[in-house]
Amino acid sequence: MVWALAGVGLLLLAALAYWQLIIAEGTYLGPRVVTLMYNWAASAYEHIKQFDPGAEQWHLGLPLAKSLDLIPAPFVLDVGTGTGRLPRALLFQPRFRGRVVGVDLSRRMLDHAVRLNDPYAGRVTFVWQDAQTLPFQDDTFDAVTCLEVLEFTPDPEAVIEEMVRVLRPGGVLLTSNRIGPDAPFLPGKAFAPHAFHEILERLPLEDVKAQDWQIDYDLVWAIKRGTVAGGGVRPLPEVLRCPACGHSPLPMRDGAYRCTGCGRAYPVAQNGVVEMAERAHQRARG
Template identity: 40%
Template sequence: MPEVLLIALVFALAATTVGWLFMTEASYLGSGAVRRFYDFGSRFYDASKGRLAAYRFSPEEDRRWLLPPLLPAIERDPHCRVLDVATGSGRVPLLLLGQPGFLGSIVGLDLSEGMLRVAWEKLGAWMQSGRVALVKQDASYLPFDDETFDVVSSTESWEFFPHPEKALGEMARVLKPGGVLLLSKQRDSWALWMYGRSFTRKRVAAMLEQADFTGITIVDWQRRYDLAWGTKAGMPAPGPSE
């Protein structure tokens, strides 16, 4: 009997560990493990998210939730430059390129070659137009000059970066004054599952304030995620029409 209990305990512990690693997307094992996790999952990423209503993963939901925080920057300068960090399968680029008022360009950055391949397949026609570029890179070291972009976005990804706080600093660095940062954060109830990587609303608001953002807004989005956005302090450069 003790042997049976021991075996059951080992199996339960193993199952819990595997479940935890899956839930945290291998982020505690380093960037290489995260990259392999997404390389493997890239082939069924969109399909798996689309089947779960809690993820609100559809063009209609994206227009409802992700577009409004970005509209002020687009309306100010339709030719604005956008960086989507951890672009995955190209969710944000597809959203913006489908807007008639957006005439700008987008860089989609991701560490996973598999996810970038999926994005390339979905963005093929836009890639040929020169309005979209895909870059393989760690979010902790963005290969762009200071104040390059009018908009920086990052959804369902921040907690899984090797260094979340450093990545936030990098996103703020490459954003122009007056530019908009949009990112998602895991809801406070999930923060205990990812100690040191998932932050409460209060902590995120403080981090954004410290990074010199104003107009900080955090709202419910998905069962697992909130949306947060703010405007980088300073005056934006005039758009082409001004």
């Protein structure tokens, strides 16, 4: 009897661990665990995903580039960029002559992103920062993308709001919504298609359209409402916003973006990654 109970207990424990760590990838345990797992898996990520370059172009690079055709040099933000899959798909497109900024909380994923986007160096910048506090001014980007990320953040709806905040009116939001067999095991993180649609419709967005994409994800497109003005690439120091105090802009001096509001400095690593994540939580200077 005792052995049977112990066996059942062990099975339940194994099922719980499988759910929390394999299906949910640590999302209910907080961003530290999610980041730990992505840091750990970073070197295997591309091998696990086996991205098909043709499909990446067809579903992501080409339609996104087309949607930005009217802007000579569009400015694009990819949230939870990982190994820089979206930047690569977009920058490969000859019709896209803009720049991309990729944000991620896993420092190791970003190291791979830098290496894999080397052919486009000079047109892409990677920033180490949590998607929950995007370090950019309001209404900055012509497109904001976020693929296979929302369900791994503490509050997906808050991240969507952040993305809409930094998207300029008339800009394109492209995100994914988790569907498929594992989605019911991600309560509060994955949403039924109609519920996801409603979340977006409550925000200043229009033309919300879902599109079949992968077994586990739909693609969802939307446009930010409001008066359309300008657009195009802007200098990074001008649009960066301190994730700790909200001050902007952040001029660059001696290899770091500097907040004149709270005194924090956000250094640029040797490989070009702008390191904000940990600095934002440290105490400000004097």
